[in-house]
Amino acid sequence: xxxxxxxxxxxxxxxxxxxxKILPALYRRFCAGQVPxxxxxxxxxxxxxxxxxxxxFVGAALDExxxxxxxxxxxxxxxxxxYVTLDVLGDAGWTELAGRLGQxxxxxxxxxxxxxxxxxxxxxxxxxGMAGPDTRIVVEKPFGRDLTSARALNTxxxxxxxEGQIYRIDHYLGKETVQNLMAIRFGxxxxxPLWNSQYVDHIQITVAETVGVEGRGEYYERAGAMRDxxxxxxxxxxxxxxxxxxxxxxxxxVRDEKLKVIRALDPIAPEDVVRGQYLAxxxxxxxxxxxxxxxxxxxxxxxxxxxxxxxxWAGTPIxxxxxxxxxxxxxxxxxxxxxxxxxxxxxEAGRHRNILTIRLQPNEGIDLxxxxxxxxxxxxxxxxxxxxMTFAQALGPDAKDVxxxxxxxxxxxxxxxxxxxxxxxxxxAAWAWTDPVIAGxxxxxxxxxxxxxxxxxxxxxxxxMHRDGRRWREIR
Ligand code: NAD
Numbered sequence: 001x002x003x004x005x006x007x008x009x010x011x012x013x014x015x016x017x018x019x020x021k022i023l024p025a026l027y028r029r030f031c032a033g034q035v036p037x038x039x040x041x042x043x044x045x046x047x048x049x050x051x052x053x054x055x056x057f058v059g060a061a062l063d064e065x066x067x068x069x070x071x072x073x074x075x076x077x078x079x080x081x082x083y084v085t086l087d088v089l090g091d092a093g094w095t096e097l098a099g100r101l102g103q104x105x106x107x108x109x110x111x112x113x114x115x116x117x118x119x120x121x122x123x124x125x126x127x128x129g130m131a132g133p134d135t136r137i138v139v140e141k142p143f144g145r146d147l148t149s150a151r152a153l154n155t156x157x158x159x160x161x162x163e164g165q166i167y168r169i170d171h172y173l174g175k176e177t178v179q180n181l182m183a184i185r186f187g188x189x190x191x192x193p194l195w196n197s198q199y200v201d202h203i204q205i206t207v208a209e210t211v212g213v214e215g216r217g218e219y220y221e222r223a224g225a226m227r228d229x230x231x232x233x234x235x236x237x238x239x240x241x242x243x244x245x246x247x248x249x250x251x252x253x254v255r256d257e258k259l260k261v262i263r264a265l266d267p268i269a270p271e272d273v274v275r276g277q278y279l280a281x282x283x284x285x286x287x288x289x290x291x292x293x294x295x296x297x298x299x300x301x302x303x304x305x306x307x308x309x310x311x312x313w314a315g316t317p318i319x320x321x322x323x324x325x326x327x328x329x330x331x332x333x334x335x336x337x338x339x340x341x342x343x344x345x346x347x348e349a350g351r352h353r354n355i356l357t358i359r360l361q362p363n364e365g366i367d368l369x370x371x372x373x374x375x376x377x378x379x380x381x382x383x384x385x386x387x388x389m390t391f392a393q394a395l396g397p398d399a400k401d402v403x404x405x406x407x408x409x410x411x412x413x414x415x416x417x418x419x420x421x422x423x424x425x426x427x428x429a430a431w432a433w434t435d436p437v438i439a440g441x442x443x444x445x446x447x448x449x450x451x452x453x454x455x456x457x458x459x460x461x462x463x464x465m466h467r468d469g470r471r472w473r474e475i476r
Contacts, residue, residue, distance in 0.1 A: 001034070002033060002034055002035070002036050003034060003035070003036070003411065003414050003415060004036070004105065004106065005036050005038045005039050005102065005105050006039050006040075006105055006106040006107070006108065006414050007039070007040045007041075007042065007100075007101045007102055007105060007106070007107045007108070008026070008039070008040070008041050008042070008107075008108045008109075008110065008410070008413075008414070009042045009043075009044055009097065009101075009107070009108070009109045009110065010022055010023075010041070010042070010043050010044065010110045010112055011044045011045070011088065011109060011110065011111055011112060011113060011121055012044075012045055012110075012111070012112035012113035013042075013043025013044055013045050013054070013083065013112065014043065014045040014046075014047050014049075014054075014057065015045070015112055015113070017112045017140065018043065018061075018112050019061040019064070019065060020061075020065050021065075021171075021406045022110060022112060022406060022410065023041075023058050023061050023062065023065075024061065024062060024065045024066040024067075024406075025403075025404065025406035025407040025410055026041055026077075026407075026410065027062055027066050027074075027077055028066065028403065028404075028407055029403070029407050029410070029411055030071070030076075030077045030080075031071035031077075032403075034411060035077075035080070037076065037079075037080065038080075038102075039080055040080055040082060040100070040101075040102065041080055041081050041082070042081075042082045042083065042084060042097070042100060043057075043058070043081070043082070043083045043084075044083070044084045044085075044086050044093070044097060045085070045086070046085070046086070046087050046088075047085065048085045049083050049085060050083065051081070051082045051083050053083065054081060054082070054083030055078045055081050058078060058081050059074070059078060062074070082100060084096050084097045084100065088113065088117050088120055088121050088124070089117070089120055091124075094124050094127070094128040095128060097128070097130070098128045098129055098130055101130065105134075106134055106136065106414055106416070107130065107132070107134065107135050107136070108135070108136040108137070108138060108413050108414060109121070109125060109130070109135065109136070109137045109138070110137075110138040110410075110413075111137060111138060111139045111140065112140060113140075115139070115140075115142060115143065115144065115149075115153060118139055118153055118156060118157060119153070119156030119157070122137065122156060122157050122159065122160040122161060123156075123159070123160060125137070125160065126159075126160040131160050131161060133165075135161070135165060136165050136166075136167060136413055136416070137157070137161055137165060137166055137167065138167040138169060138410075138413055139153075139157070139166070139167070139168050139169065140169055141169065141170065141232055142223065142227065142228070142232075143168055143232075143422070143427050144427070144431060145222070145223065145227055146431055146434075146435050146438075147428060147431040147432050147435050150427055150428055150431045151428060154424040154427070154428065157424075158424075163423065163424055164418070166424070167409075167412075167413050167418060167421045168421050168422040168423075168424070168427060169409055169421065170232050170233060170236050170421075170422055171405040171406060171409065172232075172233040172236055172237065172360075172405070173236055173405075173409070173420040173421070173422075174404070174405030174406065174407075174408045174409040174412075174420055175360055175361075175364070175405050176364055176402050176408075177358055177359065177360050177364040177365070177366070178236075178237065178240065178360065179420070180358070180366070181237075181240050181241060181333070181358055182240060182249070182254075184358070184366065185241075185245070186245050186246075186249075191356070192245070194337065195312075195335075196312045196313070196316075197312065197313055197314055197315045197316035198338075199337055199338055200316050200335055200336070200337055200338065201316065201336045201337060201338045201339075201353070201470070202316055202317050202318065202319060202336050202468075202470060203241060203242075203316070203317075203318045203319070203333065203334065203335050203336065204318075204319045204320075204321075204333070204334040204336065204472060204473060205234055205237050205238060205241075205318065205319070205320045205321070205332075205333050205334075206321050206322070206330065206331065206332055206333075206334075206472070206473065206475065207229060207233065207234060207321075207322040207331045207360075208321075208322070208323060208326040208327070208328060208329065208330050208331070208456075208475045209322075209323070209324045209325070209326060209329055210324075210325065210326060210327075210328060210329045211324060211325070211329075212278060212284070212285075212287065212290055212300070212324050212325045213287065213290045213291065213300065213324060214290060217290045217291040217292055218291070218292075220290075220291060220298065220300075221291035221292070221293055221296060221298050222298075223298075224298040224299045224300075224302075225275075225299050225300060225301060225302040225322055225323060225324075226299065226302050226434060226437065226438055227434070227438070229302075229322045230302060230304070230320060230322065230434065231430050231431060231434040232422075232427075232430070233322075234320045234322060235262065235430045235433075235434075236258075236422070237333060238261065238306070238318060238320065239257075239258035239261045239262060239426075240258070241318075241333055241335070242261045242308055242312070242313060242318070243257035243258050243260070243261050244257050244260065244312070245257075249419065250419065251417065251418040251419040251421075251423075252423075254419050255418075255419075255422075255423045255426055258426055259423070259425060259426050259429055260310075261308060262426065262429040262430055262433060263429055264308050264309050264310045264313075265306060265307070265308055265309075265433050266306070266307040266308070266309050267433075267436055267437075268304060268305075268306065268436075268437045268440070270440050270441070270444060270446075272304060272305040272306075272464070273302065273303070273304050273437065273440070273441065274301075274302070274303040274304075274449065274457075274458060274460045274461040274463075274464055275299035275301065275302050275441065275446070275448040275449065276299060276300065276301030276302070276323060276448050276449050276450070276451045276457050276458040276460075276461070277296070277298070277299060277300050277301070277448040277449070277450055277451070278300050278301070278323075278324060278325040278450075278451055278452075278453055279450045279451065279452055279453065281325070281452070281453035281454070284453065287300045287324075287325075297446075297447050297448060298448070299448040300323060300324045300325065300448075301321075301322070301323030301324065301326070301448070301451060301457045301458065301461070302320075302321065302322060302323065303319065303320065303321040303457065303461035303464055304319070304320045304321070304437075305317050305318075305319055305464060305468075306318045306319070306320060317468070319464070319465060319470075319472070321457065321461060321472070323451075323457050325453045325454070326454070326455065326456060326457060326475055327454050327455060327456055327475045327476070328475050328476055329361065329362070330359075330361065330362065330475055330476065331359070331360035331361050332357055332358060332359045332360060332473070333357070333358040333360075334355055334356070334357050334358075334473050335355065335356040335357075335358075336353055336355050336470075337353055337354040337355065337356075338353070339351060339352075339353060340352075345380050345382060349380065349381065349382045350382065352371040352382055352384055353369070353384075354368065354369055354370060354371070355368075355369040355473075356368050356369075357369070357473075363390050363392065364390075364392075365388070365389055365390035365392075365393075365394075366389050367386045367387070367388045367389070368386070368387040369384050369385070369386055369387075370384070370385060370386075370387055371383070371384050371385075372384075372385055408420070409421070456472065456474075456475050
């Protein structure tokens with residue numbers, strides 16, 4: 001369904017994120033017939049360039065990053081692209097930008113720049129008359145590096161925009177399976193009655209990457225896995241899996257419930273955290289070489305045992321882990337149900353548990369492990385088999401049209417739907433929980449444990465589970 005004409009300004013339009021994600025996403029939506037021909041997409045950045053120069057730039061970005069997706073009339077897409085040279089910290093260019101914008105239409109400004117520029121951009125949008133009631137602004141991660149800086153950013157933005165105009169992106173929320181998590185929980189009778197500590201033994205959330213921090217060393221050395229991944233992406237997944245049913249699928253109803261989960265998290269004890277750092281592997285440099293600090297104590301891996309103190313989840317821990325240079329690139333959530341109260345098949349039947357796996361990548365889909373009789377004449381032997389549903393299989397040819405996270409989120413901005421964006425108080429609550437965990441290891445002066453490339457992280461993270469008589473699902 002096409003949206004109404006809009007103007008989208010990508011501030012930082014010549015940057016890496018614009019090239020790799022934002023512009024290809026807009027192109028794919030254009031090809032899907034969703035972006036009208038009289039919409040405008042305007043890049044704005046310091047590099048001096050004219051419209052034609054930027055169209056060439058965008059064309060090259062599409063060649064490189066739009067993949068096989070596309071449509072015959074690429075020239076038509078490029079014709080809605082423009083460019084304004086401006087320095088965010090100066091005054092040149094802003095009047096020209098204001099003059100380019102259409103009347104009576106949604107105007108969205110995507111701040112695809114570092115967070116230190118969010119405040120100055122918001123201020124100039126106001127000064128140059130571009131902060132009207134229909135203006136929307138989109139900000140990228142990292143939204144601060146602790147509670148104090150996140151609060152300062154929220155205050156800076158709130159001077160010029162209402163909360164209802166601010167779209168804080170966490171691209172994990174734009175993933176199809178993540179939204180399916182809500183559909184599965186609240187669209188089926190089957191799961192919700194079992195979704196509590198009476199039936200769920202524990203939950204695991206794993207986001208594993210095979211890449212290191214190549215090229216992002218400087219940023220990553222100051223961030224680490226806790227700030228870069230847990231505070232935002234894993235926390236968002238945790239909220240969606242653990243929240244109470246919202247009364248309706250509406251932005252504030254959903255975000256109110258997520259906020260309650262964050263506020264119910266227990267502080268983390270030092271023995272419930274394992275941090276790691278990847279070692280060099282043959283010719284491939286290790287973490288310390290990548291960040292240019294031979295004594296770095298920043299973590300490229302972290303595993304945590306998290307407890308939620310509320311009626312639904314008391315007694316059911318949630319284990320989180322994320323890291324770089326691990327065995328495989330995979331993201332999944334596993335809901336591990338408890339044993340049946342009594343086995344009528346006797347001890348030799350072994351221990352069997354239902355596990356609901358929600359795969360974010362690769363092969364987005366859902367897999368429910370069920371126990372059945374092993375076929376054959378050998379008596380009542382039990383075996384676990386997957387009731388597997390890969391979306392690509394289940395949905396057939398329609399699956400390839402599923403928009404990627406950025407496509408969905410950008411169109412949600414244009415439509416004015418904030419459900420999949422983080423609210424200011426949510427981000428602050430997440431930092432309020434994260435800060436003491438970081439302070440804990442900083443005060444104790446503990447160093448991350450080295451681990452091998454291609455492993456599942458430090459052995460100690462396995463021990464975090466073994467100690468509780470549990471084990472991580474394999475990273476595969
Ligand atoms: P980048 O350095 O590649 O691009 C920055 C852009 O901002 C460039 O277009 C540059 O010209 C412009 N810019 C910088 N200072 C400016 C100024 N004073 N005036 C006008 N323009 C200015 O950065 P990036 O990788 O595209 O990242 C942008 C933001 O998105 C960052 O906050 C980053 O943390 C975040 N982010 C990036 C990625 C990614 O994949 N690259 C992923 C998630 C979040």
